Amino acid sequence: MLKDILPKEILDNLRYKLEDVCELRLRKDKNIVISVMGKYVDAGIRCLPTWIDEIVLRASRFSIYTVNEQLKAGFIAVKGGVRIGVCGEVVPDGQVIKTIKNITSLNIRNPREAIGCSDPVAERCFNGRLNSTLVISKPGAGKTTLIRDLCRSLSRKNLNVLVLDERGEISGEAEGRFQFDVGSSDVMLYCSKQFGFSFGVRAMRPDVIICDELKGEEDCGAVYEALSCGVCVVATIHSGGVEELMQKRSFKGIIESGAFKRYVLLSDEPRPGSIKAIFDEKLETIL
């Protein structure tokens, strides 16, 4: 939870309710910037250097070894679905990264739940038949919130929904409980997509697999495997649009093959989670 990891000084001086804050950006010795309803504002609180270390320690529950693998990837997943992006000095160990030290910036993202926000998507993508769907948007436009709500609504349709929650963000897992309503989905926590897809198809017999943030050829390969097994996949990806996505070498093939039957384009204008367009597999607009 956000309140458990923030120093008391920040909590005492924050002019906004924590529930309204989507994002906090802390930079050593600079004023904290917060995002409220998609708009960045200066919180008027100077970030002390010790606060960053304190937050990292608290986020790791005073056990850096539990989050070091995530730290190497530049983030820390906190219980309750909070995600902290980390920026600092990378410690290399040959060709691999050992850890990140002397952390100077943190980007803390506070997840939210918007029940019913996926209804227009569910209506066009999962009405009558299950269409594999790729949700596309820039960061911070509400992809995770949308798929979280999809977990809830699809699992309520008596479908076996398997959620691959790599960072605990979708379900908001904390102390073995889910903070968000993901219906009766099966949730595989903190696993890689490669493992999740191969394990999921074999062990859980899902109708739908939902996962967040595809990237790189390995993820594409894993998704492709699942799709070829007849499982419906709902995934998200960072991109400005389908054309932009086609420029990514690893995704061009998967789009051209028509593996995904629907593409949902999200925007943060006028507010995060706004559906800009929905395309079919031929990239023709259906909304």
Add this chain to the structure above:
Amino acid sequence: MEIFIYLAIIFCTTYIGFGIADYYVKREKLYHELVIFGEKLKSDIGFLLLPIGEILRGGAQQFGSSLAELIEVSSRLLGEGKPLSEAELFERWQTRLLLHDEKLFICRFFSMLGRSDEKTQLENIENYCERFKQRESECQNERKRYSPMFRKLGFLSGLAICLFLL
């Protein structure tokens, strides 16, 4: 009446002697438990990657009073949202079994928990465990040497006082 007084004197001196002997037994036990605790940490961290707070929370019941107290102090600190610091642990842990440097060393062991990646953490625990084993064996020697001596000395000194009074 006099006999009762003499018996009371012998009882008191013997009690003191056993108390001092017990000090050596408890020291050895503390280091032995620290070794076991280190092994527990290695498995809980190396296999389950459990956070340190979770390991400590259930750990106190498994050990004797002195180590249990330190585990409880550490667990309480984490519960208050404070990191395990050497100074704070040193101040809060009320043990009479150890010398200043020994107590500081054990507090340093606790304060380094959770501060590094898994590999480094396990290596550190291993190193500390080695030191604890060494200290355990030294304490065992001290216990073998001094413990029976103080027990006997307690009884004999009581007897000596009685003879002197007679």
